[in-house]
Amino acid sequence: xxxxxEGGERKAKQKRNTWMLSANLGHALMIVERMVVQNIWxxxxxxxxxxxxxxxxxxxxxxxxxxxxxxxxxxxxxDKEEDKDKDGAEDRPEPEYDDDGAMQVLxxxxxxxxxxxxxxxxxxxxxxxxxxxxxxxxxxxxxxxxRHGSVCCWSLKNPVYPERIFKIDNAGVxxxxxxxxxxxxxxxxxxxxxxxxxxxxxxxNSPILKxxxxxxxxxxxxxxxxxxxxxxxxGESLVSISAxxxxxxxxxxxxxECSNLLxxxxxxxxxxxxxxxxxxxxxxxxxxxxCVDFNPMERILYIVGTEDGTIHKCxxxxxxxxxxxxxxxxxxxxxxxxxxFCSDIFLxxxxxxxxxxxxxxxxxxxxxxQSIPDAVHDVSWSPNVSTIFGSITSTGRIDIWDLxxxxxxxxxxxxxxxxxxxxSFAEQGSPVLCVGDNKGDVTVVKLMGQDFEAPPGEAGTQxxxxxxxxxxxxxxxx
Amino acid sequence: MADGExxxxxxxxxxxxxxxxxxxxxxxxxxxxxxxxxxxxxxNSVIKHVxxxxxxxxxxxxxxxxxxxxxxTRSVVRDLDPLNDxxxxxxxxxxxxxxxxxxxxxxxxxVQDYHISTKEELAKIKVKxxxxxxxxxxxxxxxxxxxxxxxxxx
Numbered sequence: 001x002x003x004x005x006e007g008g009e010r011k012a013k014q015k016r017n018t019w020m021l022s023a024n025l026g027h028a029l030m031i032v033e034r035m036v037v038q039n040i041w042x043x044x045x046x047x048x049x050x051x052x053x054x055x056x057x058x059x060x061x062x063x064x065x066x067x068x069x070x071x072x073x074x075x076x077x078x079d080k081e082e083d084k085d086k087d088g089a090e091d092r093p094e095p096e097y098d099d100d101g102a103m104q105v106l107x108x109x110x111x112x113x114x115x116x117x118x119x120x121x122x123x124x125x126x127x128x129x130x131x132x133x134x135x136x137x138x139x140x141x142x143x144x145x146x147r148h149g150s151v152c153c154w155s156l157k158n159p160v161y162p163e164r165i166f167k168i169d170n171a172g173v174x175x176x177x178x179x180x181x182x183x184x185x186x187x188x189x190x191x192x193x194x195x196x197x198x199x200x201x202x203x204x205n206s207p208i209l210k211x212x213x214x215x216x217x218x219x220x221x222x223x224x225x226x227x228x229x230x231x232x233x234x235g236e237s238l239v240s241i242s243a244x245x246x247x248x249x250x251x252x253x254x255x256x257e258c259s260n261l262l263x264x265x266x267x268x269x270x271x272x273x274x275x276x277x278x279x280x281x282x283x284x285x286x287x288x289x290x291c292v293d294f295n296p297m298e299r300i301l302y303i304v305g306t307e308d309g310t311i312h313k314c315x316x317x318x319x320x321x322x323x324x325x326x327x328x329x330x331x332x333x334x335x336x337x338x339x340x341f342c343s344d345i346f347l348x349x350x351x352x353x354x355x356x357x358x359x360x361x362x363x364x365x366x367x368x369x370q371s372i373p374d375a376v377h378d379v380s381w382s383p384n385v386s387t388i389f390g391s392i393t394s395t396g397r398i399d400i401w402d403l404x405x406x407x408x409x410x411x412x413x414x415x416x417x418x419x420x421x422x423x424s425f426a427e428q429g430s431p432v433l434c435v436g437d438n439k440g441d442v443t444v445v446k447l448m449g450q451d452f453e454a455p456p457g458e459a460g461t462q463x464x465x466x467x468x469x470x471x472x473x474x475x476x477x478x
Numbered sequence: 479m480a481d482g483e484x485x486x487x488x489x490x491x492x493x494x495x496x497x498x499x500x501x502x503x504x505x506x507x508x509x510x511x512x513x514x515x516x517x518x519x520x521x522n523s524v525i526k527h528v529x530x531x532x533x534x535x536x537x538x539x540x541x542x543x544x545x546x547x548x549x550x551t552r553s554v555v556r557d558l559d560p561l562n563d564x565x566x567x568x569x570x571x572x573x574x575x576x577x578x579x580x581x582x583x584x585x586x587x588x589v590q591d592y593h594i595s596t597k598e599e600l601a602k603i604k605v606k607x608x609x610x611x612x613x614x615x616x617x618x619x620x621x622x623x624x625x626x627x628x629x630x631x632x
Contacts, residue, residue, distance in 0.1 A: 020495065020498060022584060025584070030501070032588055040509050203497065
């Protein structure tokens, strides 16, 4: 193209750079990066799996009276900038407060792509439980009009950079869920009501399927998407609930087709002192739905939490009426979750500063949990112990509750300067939880101690856990 | 029409190239990494290097020695089982670790000082300290006048 000399040089450079086009390079680099990162984060990664790197680390040293130097202590002290650089164990400063060390921060998933955005949702992969999909929406004063967002798939094996990044234009991400039957399929709900399906095996930003306005997609933010197993051999269905008051079931056989499972109608909420709905205008009859969860035992039953503070128990066989209405919250119900051990109990949390526990057959809440006067944004059961669950608030506080003492949290941790949006326990044997905040970070916290782990042997079976839960529930409600 | 097919393929290639570039930059920037070297195994020439204090003598030494080591290791693996092959190599010494990805068209090696702690990173995660309970429980340097030394279990 240019003079011969330059052309020759360019060819030589191209020849030298042919290694970059090698098919194996991408994979090799990924593995090398994981090795490099493991050299840095090995202790934390092992703790994630409940393996202490140095089992003798916690034994007290005879000379030093302060608790044996572990990294945990220095991490919690603030304002001791100069002490952070000291390496000597003897110089480790005394913790300024009584820390029972029950919650240890492992690392933070943060990447420049998502910096400053709101973390809106999590989903663990059903097969490879180390993979966490995190949805981000651009944070603005009015979170309903996020103009762009992204989904990042993080893995335990690389706490520094996500394995996949999907960028989304036009809308933020408000909900994600992984499929069980097709483990690489990720459903993503947007803030403009669109629903998209991504295949996480592929790189690239384009979804394999996306809902269209003409196809009847939602007209409001999709607050939750859930893949529901319909039982043996009957496949899986995708359900979404949105601010437009519809609970929709999607089929993926021919593009994305939807059919309404339910239209949420407003019901007078006694908690708010409304005994009769004023007027009967068509628009005011609809109520926005915020969360949905299907009963793990009977898949046709599901509960729905609404913006009004009411929770409805519904069935997929009835699309016009509710089976039961539970009124107890004075603000929008942000999350409702059935207990993984006992299919009669569910938890809800709301902007009215409380989290409540309910029994399927009673209209009033069985127990109420409140720690500080702040909206509780999310609540999640521990997958290992039936009586433990966690809740997060808008001021950065993570509370771990134990049903054995429902008056105050068993332990808690407060992250400074951020509002927490979502919480999820890792679906694995060792008790780890993740919290997403409004600054685009996902903090991974480990719960230390035998109390949080599944009890071994007989006491750890499904039946024993269920019994334990019911026993403490009865005890605390008498 | 030929171009129509070529365009998405080229886009995909450009995307992959961008990801690879980004990964290479990230690897060089991780804590403790001294740098990386890419060597052509056929003629032992250094294709590219980043970091390594830009010391060309050192880099040439690394290239030559590590390549010799890789072929020795590969022959060990294949002697034991001809169907097997070497995939990755990690050599840890007192001072640092050499991570090698030996492929047929390139050998990629990273040198990292693994004596690093995550203290700094973890300190960035600000956690609010819990308030002291009323009963004095720990030794406190500031409140020396109290003089209570017993550790009370909560």
